[in-house]
Amino acid sequence: MGQITIEEVAKLAGVSPATVSRALRSPEMVRDSTRKRVLKIIKEKKYVYHALAADLSRQRSANIGLIIPSTIGSIFVRTVFAILEKAQEHGYTVTIGNSKYNPEIEMSVLRTLNERHPAGLLLTGYCVRKEELLEEINRSGIPTVIMWEKPDDPQLSYVGIDNYRAAYTMTEYLIGLKHQRIGLILGPYSKVDRVHKRFEGYRDCLSDHGLPWDDLLVVEKEPTLADGMEAMNRLMSLANRPTAVFAASDVMAFGAMAAAKEKGLKVPADVSIAGFDDIDFSAYADPPLTTIRVNGIEIGEMALSCLLDMIENPSPQPRQICLKTDLVVRNSCRSLE
Amino acid sequence: MGQITIEEVAKLAGVSPATVSRALRSPEMVRDSTRKRVLKIIKEKKYVYHALAADLSRQRSANIGLIIPSTIGSIFVRTVFAILEKAQEHGYTVTIGNSKYNPEIEMSVLRTLNERHPAGLLLTGYCVRKEELLEEINRSGIPTVIMWEKPDDPQLSYVGIDNYRAAYTMTEYLIGLKHQRIGLILGPYSKVDRVHKRFEGYRDCLSDHGLPWDDLLVVEKEPTLADGMEAMNRLMSLANRPTAVFAASDVMAFGAMAAAKEKGLKVPADVSIAGFDDIDFSAYADPPLTTIRVNGIEIGEMALSCLLDMIENPSPQPRQICLKTDLVVRNSCRSLE
DNA sequence: CATAAAAATGATGACGCTTTCATTTATAAT
DNA sequence: ATTATAAATGAAAGCGTCATCATTTTTATG
Known part of the structure; x- marks a missing residue:
C-alpha cells in the first residue's frame, strides 16, 4: 500500500529526485557511493518504480x-x-x-x-x-x-x-494423386482475407488443371472441430461425394476425420483428408495428417x-x-x- | 503523428481543457451544445485520448x-x-x-x-x-x-x-476397473504445486486401497506430446508393465496413446490410458479419451x-x-x- | 597551487489528463 | 425584475517521472 515516490526516496537518501531517477535509469551518471545509498533506501522502503509516469514523461x-x-x-x-x-x-x-x-x-x-x-x-x-x-x-x-x-x-x-500459394500447392498435390472431386472446408473466408486467399488458391488450381467448378464442394463454417464435423457431413451426404477433402485448418480437418469415422468411412481408404497449419496433434493423429506446415x-x-x-x-x-x-x-x- | 492534446482541442472549441475532459469522461456534466462542439473538433482533428496520462492523474x-x-x-x-x-x-x-x-x-x-x-x-x-x-x-x-x-x-x-481430489477420483476409477498397476505420467510436479497435488491424489488413493507403491510407475516429464510419448515408452518397457496409465494432462495422454500405437499396443485393449483437462481433441481422439474435465x-x-x-x-x-x-x-x- | 575541464548533482518545467474549488451562466421561484 | 438555486465552466494544482540547463564538486593539467 505504501506508494513511495521517487521524491521521498530522494529525501531519505539526501539527494534530489533527479539523482534517484538517474541512479535507476542511467547508473553510470551517478557516483558509486550515492547510487548505493539510493538503492539501499529503495530496497528498504520497497519503492516501486512507476513505469506509466516514466512513459508519459519521456514520451515513449x-x-x-x-x-x-x-x-x-x-x-x-x-x-x-x-x-x-x-x-x-x-x-x-x-x-x-x-x-x-x-x-x-x-x-x-x-x-x-x-x-x-x-x-x-x-x-x-x-x-x-x-x-x-x-x-x-x-x-x-x-x-x-x-x-x-x-x-x-x-x-x-x-x-x-503466402496463403494463396500454400493452398494452391495442396490442391495441386491432391490433383496429382488423381483426385477429381476435391471438397474444401474453410473458416469465414468471405470475411477473412487470409482464408480467402486459400480459397482462391484452391479455386485457381482447379481451374488451371481443367477441373470443373462445383459450389457444393466448398463449405464455409467457423474454424472449430465441431464445425469441421458438420462441414464434412454435408460433403459426405452429397450425391456425388468428393474423394478428397482439403480443410483449410487442421482443427477443421480433425473434425472432418471424426465425422468420417462416425460415418464408418476409413481415412484415407474411403476418403482423403488434408489440413492446413500443422498443429502439434497433426503428426500424431490417426492417421497422421497431411497438411501445410506454417511456422x-x-x-x-x-x-x-x-x-x-x-x-x-x-x-x-x-x-x-x-x-x-x-x-x-x-x-x-x-x-x- | 499529429499528437493533439486535450488542450489544443479546448482551444479550438473555445472551452477550457477541463470541459473537454468532462465532455469525454462525464458527458452529463456538460451542456449538450458544448459537448457536441468539442466532439466535433475531436473528430476533425483526430484527437487520440491518452489513457496513460489519465491513469496517472486519477491514480488508477x-x-x-x-x-x-x-x-x-x-x-x-x-x-x-x-x-x-x-x-x-x-x-x-x-x-x-x-x-x-x-x-x-x-x-x-x-x-x-x-x-x-x-x-x-x-x-x-x-x-x-x-x-x-x-x-x-x-x-x-x-x-x-x-x-x-x-x-x-x-x-x-x-x-x-481441487487437483488432489480430481486425481484421486481418476485413480479410484481405474482401481474400480480392477487395475492394480497404474502408471502416472506428469509434468514437473516437483516444481509445480498444482501438479504435485495431482501426484498426491494418486499416491494417497493407491495407498488407501492397499495397493503397493512403485517408484518406477511415476514418470515426470515436460508437459508436451513428445515427452508424453517418451514417458509412455519408459512405462511400457518396464518388466512388469502397468495395465493402465494416468497422464496428468491430456496432451501427455495423447503422447502416451501415440507411443502405445507405435508399439503395436491397442488402447484400451492392451493398455488403458486416462488424461486430465479434457481439451477439445479429447472427445474426438481415437479412442475418445477418458479424462477429468476442467472448465x-x-x-x-x-x-x-x-x-x-x-x-x-x-x-x-x-x-x-x-x-x-x-x-x-x-x-x-x-x-x- | 591555480586553473581548466570533466563529472556529478540540483532546480525546474514539461508530459497529458483529472479534479477540486471558485466563478460564471442559466433556470426557477417570488 | 430580483433573488435564490442549480448547472456549467474555468483556473490551477497535482499525478510520478524525465530531461534540460545551471550549478557545484571533483579530477586533471600545467
Missing part, C-alpha cells in the same frame, strides 16, 4: 499492442506466445486485444490499444474495413506489423505467409524483431517478409491410381 | 496483469482467452507475462507488471518462492486472484480446482469477475472459489474383469 512506452482475430481454433496461440516470450526478453510488455473477426470490434480494440500509446502494434491479418484501419494506424504513426498475411498495400510492413512461432518472432527494429530505427520503407510454408505429406491422403 | 488503471507459468502444453489458453474476452467487455486491457515455471522470472515479471500499476493481478498458480511473491503482492496492495489452484494460504483469493473458461471468467469485484469493492476478506471437476468416462480405459 515499453508496451506493445497485439490484436488477434479470434480465440477459437487457437491457431495463433503459438504466434502469440512466441511474441510474449521475445517481448519479455527485450523488456517489453504485451497487451492483447481480440477483434473477434468483427470490424467494429477491431476498430474499437485498436482504439483502446492506441490510447495506451504503445511503442508498436502487431496485427494478425487485417480486416474488411481496411482503409479506416489503415488510416488510424498511419495517423497514430505507431510502428505496425501485419502478421500471417501478405497485405495488398505495398506500404505495410508484414511478416506473413507460427517463427512468424511471431520475426514480426516482433521486425517491430522492434522499426521502433528503434524509424524509416519510411516497410519491412516485408514472406515466410515459406511446406507441404507435409503424411498418411491421410491416398492416390486414386 | 484500466489494465490488468496476467501471469501464466508456461506457454507449452497451452492448457491455459482457454483461461487466458476467456479473461481477455471478459476484460475487454468491461473496458479493461490485459497485459500478459510468462513466468516459465521459474521463480526468478516469475518475480521479475511480477515486478514489471507491478511497475505499470495495474488495477489487478491474475496469477496462474503460484510458485516455489511463495513468501517472497506474496510479500510483493501484499505490499503493492493490488487486488490479486490466484487461478487453477487452491492455495494453502487462507488469506489469498483464488478461483481454482478452463469458467476459471478465467470467474477469476476475472472476482477480480473486478475486488477492484470495485475493496474488502479485506478473500474471495475463494473452488470449481468442480468431472470424471468424463469415454473409451480409453477398460475393465480388467
